[in-house]
Amino acid sequence: MYQAPRGTSDILPPEQKYWSYIRHTASSICQLYGYQRIDTPTFEDARLFVRSIGESTDIVEKEMYSFEDKGGDPITLRPEGTAPVCRAYVEHGMHNLPQPVRLYYMASIFRYERPQAGRYREHHQFGVEALGAADPALDAEVIDMAWQLYVNLGLKGIALSLNSIGCSNCRPRYLEVLKSYYTQHKESLCPDCKRRLGKNTLRLLDCKTPSCFALNEQAPRSMDYLCQECADHFNQLRNYLNLLNLPFSLSHRLVRGLDYYTRTVFEIAPEGETGAQVAIGGGGRYDDLIEQLGGKPTPAVGFATGIERLVLNLKKQDVVVPALFPLTVFIAHLGQEARDEAMKLTSHLRKSGISTIASLSDKSLKAQLKQANVSGARYSIIIGEDEVKSRTVTLRNMAKGEQQTVPIDKLAEALR
RNA sequence: GUGGGCGUAGCCGAGCGGUUUAAGGCGCCAGGUUGUGGCCCUGGAGAACGAGGGUUCGAAUCCCUCCGCUCACCCCA
Missing domain, CATH: 3.30.930.10 (Bira Bifunctional Protein; Domain 2)
Structure with missing residues (x-):
């Protein structure tokens, strides 16, 4: 793998x-x-x-x-x-x-x-x-x-x-002073610092090895030069x-x-x-x-x-950051006609700037609403045979658990 | 490059030589009758226990090697 x-x-x-x-x-x-x-x-x-x-x-x-x-x-x-x-x-x-x-x-x-x-x-x-x-x-x-x-x-x-x-x-003058300081104390330097002494003297300053640390505190300071x-x-x-x-x-x-x-x-x-x-x-x-x-x-x-x-x-620090892209609508459908309707409606809502996902399955309404719940959508739209006939949808507010029947051409409005 | 810890299902995690054909939890799927989620209940799918070798009558459980992850050092963000 x-x-x-x-x-x-x-x-x-x-x-x-x-x-x-x-x-x-x-x-x-x-x-x-x-x-x-x-x-x-x-x-x-x-x-x-x-x-x-x-x-x-x-x-x-x-x-x-x-x-x-x-x-x-x-x-x-x-x-x-x-x-x-x-x-x-x-x-x-x-x-x-x-x-x-x-x-x-x-x-x-x-x-x-x-x-x-x-x-x-x-x-x-x-x-x-x-x-x-x-x-x-x-x-x-x-x-x-x-x-x-x-x-x-x-x-x-x-x-x-x-x-x-x-x-x-x-800086060149400071580096000379620094170098001669460390050279005087060469014996107490860690192996890494001994190696770095010739090449990159400045870097000895932030060595955290305990033996060097004490030395670094006493070292000449760039601010003074x-x-x-x-x-x-x-x-x-x-x-x-x-x-x-x-x-x-x-x-x-x-x-x-x-x-x-x-x-x-x-x-x-x-x-x-x-x-x-x-x-x-x-x-x-x-x-x-x-x-x-x-x-x-x-x-x-x-x-x-x-x-x-x-x-x-x-x-x-447990900083609370804003959630990303909350989904507005999840569409559940029952039956082939409803599914076709859902397809069109999904496209329509998206074009209106309303984030929408439709169920991909023909599973039970219960299963589809379960998906809706997990999706985090604020609303579910249910389309079944009744709705297809009456050109309406059932609009369900997921947090409140309340729902109403809305004519399909008033839907975008109802969602604002 | 050096040193320590760890490696069991998608995730967390019990088991530490023999009823383990490997718990449990989360998640996932399905059901709890007719078109309704979040809670609850029931059931299901999903791992040959990182890989290879060895010890043993028998290993996820012990040993070795390798791989990976992780923490620390060096240094950087």
Whole structure:
């Protein structure tokens, strides 16, 4: 028997109301903030991701779904959403549009890793990117959107962590300081961190191994090594967040897993949750990425949130989400003539915008009404010989258990 | 890649070497008389117990291998 591949899952009808709720909430926020939807391909030239995400990140080192297509081109299933949007920005000359360009996407994301709670090989992200402005007000806007999304979804007790990791001017110096700090304490580092020390020093900061953890608390902080511009930017951002009443806590160990981030980085997670995969969303500024991808120097900022994790949290918090597509009418019929009538009536009601299903069987009325009950339809319509003769139907309100005879041409009216 | 837990009908789940030709619940189907649902009652269909091998007179129950699921680590959404 076939099964969905490891780390993937079917989103079955009973789940769909959560997905629909999230999609609607997200897109209405995007509308409010003036963001427009963009869809990019599910797969891209593999090199796009290697260049943007960084060679020595986990994603590129071991998590990409990569293959050669039949033409021999290197292809990768999208492991994150930002790089493709930047590629599209450059490819379509969006620097000619009024800046910043505000975009959002909802897309499948693929990473080859061992699945566990809240982590999958194919998952879905909703993300926004604001490209073409360095103003910290834009960082605040993006963070505000993220926050507002969670608030509007009805999630409680979420916390925002914030950091600035500097820019291409000030970061090199910070990295040197950081590297020499860890080198001094090399003996107490975990094996992973020893290995990473030369390649991706920033990432040592969020190692959770107990021995490293203590060391990380004492480590030099990027916030203390920002150049004047970055420091000003960060200060302004914090002012804006205060203006918007967005509570945040500074986290000097927050660095994010992708190489392209500059300045602002942030993460949002339910308060008090521990463990590694609790973050429901995160993002930051990536001022050098578009230039790296062959565009003009273009500062930008964005964030993404994992839809599966949102669903998980909505359920955990017992958030009530609206039901999907309630059925209005179920038609039961008795006898061939009635069945023909039901067929026509079903079509008529559907054309009038009334959701309708008719029984497919010639079973007893009892059995058909049972189906009607399970279908969740608000009304049942019963057509038998009497009704056919008199050009009427029996209209039954399922919740009240009351019914009346309605002329067939008055039916659409009676249902309003 | 590493470590732990688990694998019995569509779903949940009892059984843990011998009246098991495998409970029970949900769901599904049919009936409880004539054209009426949701509650109740009755009946029915549906599993050779993840796969393969072994131990034994006898295995869903013990052992081995594999596969799968799951949780955790690494890391991320």
